[in-house]
Amino acid sequence: MILRKLAETLIVLLLIVFPFFIGIAIAGHTPYTEGNSFWKYVFLWGGISIGIALILVLLLKYFYRSFEQPLLGAIILLLMASPIIGIVGLAAPPDLSINMLDHPEREHLRYLILSLGALLFAVFLLLAFKRNLVQPKGTLRLIIIVLSFLCIAEFAWEFSHHYLYPEGLQAWMNQGSKAEDFGKHYDNVSFINVGVIGRYIQFSLILWLSFQLYKWRHIRIWNPIIISFFCMMGLISATVVFITEFNLPKGYEFLLAFFIPGMPFLLLYWIGIALLTGYKIQRKDL
Numbered sequence: 001m002i003l004r005k006l007a008e009t010l011i012v013l014l015l016i017v018f019p020f021f022i023g024i025a026i027a028g029h030t031p032y033t034e035g036n037s038f039w040k041y042v043f044l045w046g047g048i049s050i051g052i053a054l055i056l057v058l059l060l061k062y063f064y065r066s067f068e069q070p071l072l073g074a075i076i077l078l079l080m081a082s083p084i085i086g087i088v089g090l091a092a093p094p095d096l097s098i099n100m101l102d103h104p105e106r107e108h109l110r111y112l113i114l115s116l117g118a119l120l121f122a123v124f125l126l127l128a129f130k131r132n133l134v135q136p137k138g139t140l141r142l143i144i145i146v147l148s149f150l151c152i153a154e155f156a157w158e159f160s161h162h163y164l165y166p167e168g169l170q171a172w173m174n175q176g177s178k179a180e181d182f183g184k185h186y187d188n189v190s191f192i193n194v195g196v197i198g199r200y201i202q203f204s205l206i207l208w209l210s211f212q213l214y215k216w217r218h219i220r221i222w223n224p225i226i227i228s229f230f231c232m233m234g235l236i237s238a239t240v241v242f243i244t245e246f247n248l249p250k251g252y253e254f255l256l257a258f259f260i261p262g263m264p265f266l267l268l269y270w271i272g273i274a275l276l277t278g279y280k281i282q283r284k285d286l
Contacts, residue, residue, distance in 0.1 A: 008277055015273045019081040022048060023088025031106050032092035038105055045089060045113075049082035070133050070218055070275055076124045077272025080265050083117035087262050094162070098179040104166035111163040117265035118155035124268070125152070134212040147205050154198030158261060161191065192246050195259075199238035202264045207231040210271055213278075223274035230267055233258040 026045065031038040056075045087110065094107055125148045128134050136144050165186065172182045210227040213219045237255035240248060248255060257263070 012273055012277055015078075015276075016270065019084035019269065020088055022081075023085045024091075026085070026089040027091035030089060030091045031103070031109070032090060032095070038103075038109075041089070042109065045082075045086045048085060052081055053079060070131065073124060073127055073131070073133050073218075074272050074275035076120055076127060077268050077275065079120050080117055080269035080272060083113045083120075083265055084262065084269060086113040086116075094165075096165070096183055098169070098173075100166050101170055101173075107166055108163055111159045114261055114265075115156070115159045115163075117262070117268075118152060118159065121155070121265070121268060122152045128209070133216070133218060134209060135216065136212075144205070144208070147201055151198070151201050151205050154194065154201065155261070158195060158198060187246075189245055193242065196238045196242040199234055199259060203231040203234040203238070206264055206267050206271070210267075210274075213271065213275065217278070219271070219274035219278040223271060226270065227267055230258065230263070234263060 026041070026048070029036055029041045029044055031041050056078055060071060060075050090106075090110060094110060095103070100107060129145070134144075168186050169179065169182050172185070173179055177185075207227060210219070210224045214221060214224045233255070237258040240252060240255050241259055
């Protein structure tokens with residue numbers, strides 16, 4: 001019994017660090033480093049992602065009957081490892097300088113990767129309601145469905161907005177405007193506020209999901225505890241961003257790490273780990 005718990009704990013810890021380990025391993029091929037091939041990175045990340053997907057499909061195919069937890073939901077969220085690896089592997093923040101116009105494909109790739117995470121989240125939410133992984137009723141169910149729609153809609157809007165940043169910058173410069181003024185024009189206060197609202201919805205929904213999955217004994221208590229901390233930090237960061245209009249005072253810059261669009265996907269990946277190693281439930285709930 002003790003050895004089993006130790007083995008399970010070790011598996012959880014390895015899965016938690018897995019996307020970071022692989023992302024760091026491929027960071028040397030990031031297209032943000034001059035001389036590195038953009039397509040080499042794409043094929044490297046794509047190959048790793050396909051490998052992860054195949055392993056998870058095999059897990060689903062050959063061990064489905066022996067797993068009594070909602071394995072399909074776990075598989076979908078564990079696929080979040082792919083966008084996490086892709087973003088970590090880029091090893092650089094978005095390039096918002098005029099140099100972006102020399103390599104717009106790098107920013108396009110970043111937000112296509114993040115869009116994959118949003119798509120996986122949407123699929124999981126659909127599964128969660130269809131297969132009754134979470135079971136809100138009445139008015140609460142309607143509220144959660146609306147919040148889920150708004151969550152995915154905000155992701156789609158935000159990622160498409162950033163995806164088109166290079167094209168917007170080029171059009172701005174073609175009008176004779178200064179490149180250094182474009183950021184405040186494109187990512188204005190209205191855009192920031194919509195992003196803040198999106199984070200409130202996304203973190204609140206993820207926090208609710210974690211506690212609901214624990215309530216229905218799909219996951220163990222460690223996940224809601226960790227998710228609660230990161231979601232609260234995310235909500236605090238969103239509040240600070242709203243108040244300061246993205247001009248965080250010195251010493252509070254660390255909060256931006258909780259505001260980045262990839263943070264919700266990391267939390268969802270951790271929920272996937274919890275589902276994979278969660279409490280046993282009846283097969284009818286799968």
